[in-house]
Amino acid sequence: MPLHERIRSDFEGRILGGELAPGDRLPIEQELMQEYGCSRMTVNKALSALVAAGLIDRRKRAGTFVARPKVHSMVLDVPDIAAQVRERGQDYAFRPLKRRVRPPGEDEEEVLLAGGGALVHIDGLHLVDGAPLGVEFRLVSALAVPEIVGADLDAVPPGTWLLQHVPWTEAETRISAVAALGEEAEWLGVAAGTPCLCVERRTWRGAERITYVRQLFLGDAYDMVARFGPGASGR
Amino acid sequence: MPLHERIRSDFEGRILGGELAPGDRLPIEQELMQEYGCSRMTVNKALSALVAAGLIDRRKRAGTFVARPKVHSMVLDVPDIAAQVRERGQDYAFRPLKRRVRPPGEDEEEVLLAGGGALVHIDGLHLVDGAPLGVEFRLVSALAVPEIVGADLDAVPPGTWLLQHVPWTEAETRISAVAALGEEAEWLGVAAGTPCLCVERRTWRGAERITYVRQLFLGDAYDMVARFGPGASGR
DNA sequence: TCAAATTTAATGTATAGACAAAAAATCGAA
């Protein structure tokens, strides 16, 4: 293990273990150079990594301090549905329900997404061992992703297809709980009013909007997990 | 803006903007030194930051390449309920319902959390303008957080109190959709079966378990937002 | 011809030193 990495994980451990509490001061770089018998650049590299991970704050002339935890952000593992299902030895499939190319409606969301072009509208079902796990309603900008108009989406879920064809994205995900109603409840094969986890996601490439998707998952069959801690700060 | 930061954000922009696609090769450090008229250490620092952000991969002898996006993790903003509510100009309050110190039950979760000691069990309501937003059921290890036994939790929600008193944490959050039932529906003042967002969180300090909490929020009044993109990678 | 040994191109780590920048601490004067 490289020295800078050892210094970094040394302090990471002491901070996460509680030995160093928020507000505590760390030794100055000169002292750490002596303690570890290395150059200042090496110490600095280790401490810079801890700053990037949000574990410490550094102020010129004042020193280095353990940061007060700001737990308003965590790393959310967005599950790859297909992979997760197959991991449990079950069978995953995506069944397209409707697909059409149409102009945007009056909704501002749709107008912004279309950006003057058309929208590709895809509805589909996520199936586990043939039973519905979730339903998805997706809009894709035909201007931003022209290839999708002729693409074969029967095998691959559109989310996976997009990930493989659109170079890079920003995304915003909104998670809430709703009751399945009407057509959605019907497709899912449950009674109207059944609680579902609702995931809405908007995706951009730079300033250009790529897709909007609203997914409804059966509450008792699907959940999301987020972590905060060493595992999360590592990347 | 420091030079290494400029180089970093230069390439961040080109990658996120799609100009550099996944798999594309970046110039080698020597070329970048010339391009930016700086030393290798400066170029290296910039590229190392991009590696840490997951935007590029580097292989010795082979070079530097734009990483293929692995969108299985996003930054989840865990809302500070009180702050968020007050931001909208509404009134926030936490009302404790039950509080007792008791030995763990037979449930493995409770036994592990107690770690041989007792559990502090707190139930309470999150109120917005006097109306229930969510109900919370919390267990705290009395061994890990002895101060909580005598603490005054009438004003402050226990989650906030813990954040201020327990030095640092790892946490795991599980999000799902459930129907409010029985006592929970009653406290929330809704019909049994109403969809709620269920947030379960387990918190550690090192190997020691601190708390377990299960929160039920009314689905139509509460949601969570996660981001992926430059804003997220920036910290 | 194919596999093993060698070369080489690229990144990874580290050093020692220099100057810049910020802010706490100290000192001086009104």
Place this chain on the structure above:
DNA sequence: TTCGATTTTTTGTCTATACATTAAATTTGA
């Protein structure tokens, strides 16, 4: 005393250089 200027401490950035490490590319040998 108190405000303002000066000093000092600590981090921030950068350079030039050295050697280590890895894996792709090439050469060598049976």
